[in-house]
Amino acid sequence: MSPASVAPDIASDFVLDLRSDTVTRPTRAMREAMANAEVGDDVLDGDPTTRALEAMVAERLGKERALFFPSGSMANQAAIWVHTRPGTELLCDAEAHVYHWEIAAVAGLCGVQSRLVRPSTGPVMRAADLRATLRLPSIHAPEPSLVCLENTHNGAGGAITPVGELRALRDVAREAGLPVHLDGARLWNASVASGTSLAAFADCADTVMVSFSKGLGAPVGACLAGPSDVIGQAHRARKRFGGGMRQSGVLAAAALHGLTHHLDRLADDHEAARALAAAVDGAGGARVVPPDTNIVMIDLPTPCGEQVVSAAAARGLRLSMWHASRVRAVTHLDAPMERVVQAGRVLAEVLEETCR
Ligand SMILES: Cc1ncc(COP(=O)(O)O)c(C=O)c1O
Numbered sequence: 001m002s003p004a005s006v007a008p009d010i011a012s013d014f015v016l017d018l019r020s021d022t023v024t025r026p027t028r029a030m031r032e033a034m035a036n037a038e039v040g041d042d043v044l045d046g047d048p049t050t051r052a053l054e055a056m057v058a059e060r061l062g063k064e065r066a067l068f069f070p071s072g073s074m075a076n077q078a079a080i081w082v083h084t085r086p087g088t089e090l091l092c093d094a095e096a097h098v099y100h101w102e103i104a105a106v107a108g109l110c111g112v113q114s115r116l117v118r119p120s121t122g123p124v125m126r127a128a129d130l131r132a133t134l135r136l137p138s139i140h141a142p143e144p145s146l147v148c149l150e151n152t153h154n155g156a157g158g159a160i161t162p163v164g165e166l167r168a169l170r171d172v173a174r175e176a177g178l179p180v181h182l183d184g185a186r187l188w189n190a191s192v193a194s195g196t197s198l199a200a201f202a203d204c205a206d207t208v209m210v211s212f213s214k215g216l217g218a219p220v221g222a223c224l225a226g227p228s229d230v231i232g233q234a235h236r237a238r239k240r241f242g243g244g245m246r247q248s249g250v251l252a253a254a255a256l257h258g259l260t261h262h263l264d265r266l267a268d269d270h271e272a273a274r275a276l277a278a279a280v281d282g283a284g285g286a287r288v289v290p291p292d293t294n295i296v297m298i299d300l301p302t303p304c305g306e307q308v309v310s311a312a313a314a315r316g317l318r319l320s321m322w323h324a325s326r327v328r329a330v331t332h333l334d335a336p337m338e339r340v341v342q343a344g345r346v347l348a349e350v351l352e353e354t355c356r
Pocket residue numbers: 070071072073074076097098150152153154183185186211213221222
């Protein structure tokens with residue numbers, strides 16, 4: 001079917017960007033909150049709005065202290081830097097963000113090797129997989145120093161690891177004497193979708209990273225939360241990595257606004273993701289991983305990902321290619337249900353045209 005035969009109810013100027021939930025732009029109200037933020041020099045005396053954000057995040061996660069970071073990647077790496085020492089290894093899921101998408105900072109910044117835990121059942125590693133991957137102590141093998149978890153799991157299509165399983169993972173790590181860091185860039189989504197409190201999830205880890213620039217719609221920023229002494233060390237790591245900020249309250253105000261106004265509405269993104277999944281599952285032989293939250297992974301019958309992404313873009317719908325046989329669509333604040341429904345129709349047609 002050529003673009004000229006697009007169904008008449010699909011606007012010719014249809015444009016929707018579902019590459020990531022990071023593409024959102026700050027709303028007018030968020031920009032106003034940023035403009036009105038009370039600020040100070042965070043490197044010198046402290047910035048009052050940043051302090052307020054850190055206090056709110058620590059309280060919600062049930063941790064002693066939280067620290068604002070420019071990005072989730074930097075917060076993850078600061079946590080890894082604090083928990084590990086060079087020449088040791090961390091254990092993480094085979095598809096973990098800290099392993100795949102942080103340009104080997106684990107090795108480059110922390111001098112640490114990653115040992116991948118492959119899930120034996122389901123999309124994300126479980127306690128039994130972690131236990132099976134831990135090595136017996138040996139003079140020939142690197143010592144483990146950290147377990148990294150991710151919830152929701154981006155590479156597994158926004159999958160939620162339920163709190164019971166997360167506790168079991170923590171217990172295996174504790175038995176082995178290892179601290180746990182949780183990459184919770186989308187922990188907000190896990191909490192809203194499952195009804196489990198943020199604090200219950202956070203209790204399964206020593207340190208937790210949460211991001212504001214994804215579902216919450218802020219332009220930038222993350223927090224690392226944990227015990228005061230560990231976060232004090234992470235403050236030093238942030239400085240070393242170049243992440244000291246001055247009037248950071250302008251950014252923290254956006255995060256505070258997102259936390260206050262955009263948290264509960266994540267349920268809308270989850271509903272939109274389910275609608276998209278239902279619309280495209282089976283089209284052109286594609287199979288959709290049923291979404292737990294806001295990430296829709298579409299497995300293609302052939303390695304035609306590049307063609308699907310460019311054919312969709314030609315019709316105004318932006319997706320990202322995960323690999324040659326998988327494309328990803330992510331719902332977010334700037335993707336209201338009616339546009340996602342339209343996107344589902346466009347994508348189903350594109351899949352029929354491109355994959356058959
Ligand atoms: C699971 C996960 N962790 C960490 C990050 C990194 O966050 P940032 O882009 O703020 O560095 C991302 C970004 O998409 C992510 O999806």
